[in-house]
Amino acid sequence: MADYSQIDQSPLLSFLFYPRGDTTPCPEGAFDLLVPVEKEISVACRFYTGHPGWPWVLFFHGNGEVASDYDEIAPFYHQREINLAVADYRGYGASGGSPSFTHLFHDSHLVFKAAREELSRKGYSRDLWVMGRSMGSLSAVELAYHYPEEMNGLIVESGFASVTRLIKHLKLPVRGRMLGLIEQERLAMIRQIDVPALILHGELDVLVPLQEAKDLHHYLNSSKKKLVILPNADHNTIMFADLKQYFSEIQDFVQSTRLPKVL
Numbered sequence: 581m582a583d584y585s586q587i588d589q590s591p592l593l594s595f596l597f598y599p600r601g602d603t604t605p606c607p608e609g610a611f612d613l614l615v616p617v618e619k620e621i622s623v624a625c626r627f628y629t630g631h632p633g634w635p636w637v638l639f640f641h642g643n644g645e646v647a648s649d650y651d652e653i654a655p656f657y658h659q660r661e662i663n664l665a666v667a668d669y670r671g672y673g674a675s676g677g678s679p680s681f682t683h684l685f686h687d688s689h690l691v692f693k694a695a696r697e698e699l700s701r702k703g704y705s706r707d708l709w710v711m712g713r714s715m716g717s718l719s720a721v722e723l724a725y726h727y728p729e730e731m732n733g734l735i736v737e738s739g740f741a742s743v744t745r746l747i748k749h750l751k752l753p754v755r756g757r758m759l760g761l762i763e764q765e766r767l768a769m770i771r772q773i774d775v776p777a778l779i780l781h782g783e784l785d786v787l788v789p790l791q792e793a794k795d796l797h798h799y800l801n802s803s804k805k806k807l808v809i810l811p812n813a814d815h816n817t818i819m820f821a822d823l824k825q826y827f828s829e830i831q832d833f834v835q836s837t838r839l840p841k842v843l
Contacts (some may be wrong), residue, residue: 584681599671628654635707640716688719711735782813
């Protein structure tokens with residue numbers, strides 16, 4: 581994995597992570613899972629179960645969000661017959677510790693493995709897609725590279741190829757050639773990802789420019805990939821600017837990449 585210590589040990593971190601400790605009691609039909617990531621530190625995940633046989637989306641949320649924010653959004657996935665599991669990061673929601681990019685990438689692997697094990701233990705559907713929104717796209721892309729045989733596909737919403745690009749776009753002060761090395765490694769990794777992929781992005785997004793979605797779509801080596809630009813949507817209104825199109829695209833992608841049932 582690339583060395584993110586230059587970013588993690590700099591004042592940049594306070595501009596790139598906005599942890600919130602908010603959480604809510606589990607809604608009916610949902611359950612929480614604490615994933616140990618380090619001694620005495622766990623990352624919290626919330627699983628919203630609509631039906632045991634429905635496929636699952638493992639979702640890594642955006643910055644400033646927490647898993648329990650999706651208490652009101654999960655029903656939209658259920659309307660499309662998709663179960664939703666949302667992972668927090670260190671320092672977010674009920675999770676311990678403090679966020680960093682080194683932790684974000686490290687923990688994503690443990691969350692992915694724990695989620696798959698928990699779904700298997702409960703006898704739920706093994707069809708699993710990994711989705712990342714904004715900052716969460718880093719985790720989702722990381723997992724798509726490392727575990728292509730263990731997921732059905734990748735969904736990226738309002739995402740970017742490398743955090744270095746976000747740093748440049750935000751014009752945050754940073755020096756050193758390490759950022760260039762991180763971006764080179766990240767792009768080389770993305771060029772090897774060949775799982776089916778859906779890229780969703782708002783036409784009017786100024787926080788993460790639309791070009792980021794176009795570049796990510798271009799770099800991916802997937803034979804089945806689709807870029808969807810939602811009109812009149814910005815970074816934080818992409819879902820509700822056109823609720824029907826947003827969830828129709830996700831539903832169609834999941835259905836088209838779901839493994840056939842073995843009779």
